Amino acid sequence: SAVISQKPSRDICQRGTSLTIQCQVDSQVTMMFWYRQQPGQSLTLIATANQGSEATYESGFVIDKFPISRPNLTFSTLTVSNMSPEDSSIYLCSVSRETNTEAFFGQGTRLTVV
């Protein structure tokens, strides 16, 4: 298994500001994923972040709004930029070591934009 620590666990932010969410894993992992879960909805993939390469963003998500860093095999950050109330969601980090094995999820960051 993998233990994932996400920080902060929750935050309330003013519109127009930015928040950086950290994802720390207790061991090296190949793939890291960032998701958004809006209230009452399923998880939506924002981007895939592999170490040593640019993040790959899903349709509807752009790097200017959600810049991602992946400096090493145990750490990644997601920034939510120029926030609006529509960005209020839970943001989750997920990791996978190898193909065809389970992915592990952090407990999420609950973001409220006011």
Added chain:
Amino acid sequence: DAKTTQPPSMDCAEGRAANLPCNHSTISGNEYVYWYRQIHSQGPQYIIHGLKNNETNEMASLIITEDRKSSTLILPHATLRDTAVYYCIVRSPGYSSASKIIFGSGTRLSIRP
């Protein structure tokens, strides 16, 4: 887009087996079937996965049809703590974005006392 379809909700009596169906009619030969669940306000939890053979672990059993177009997750003795949203996912092998995990709408399972 998600490659699976699931009923939006189901319920089951405590102590009985809960059988959750999933259709994945466009699954490719090298794609695995994964099941996760999400208990309220927590991150998704891995349950089980398989390619074409039936699988069993301490949490559940996974039955995949011979044509691989559908599968069933079985919780043999459901408890109140199994109340959650259950997600069926197909995933490609590899280290590229092709092996990303795409969630569908899932099945909200309610266990009644």
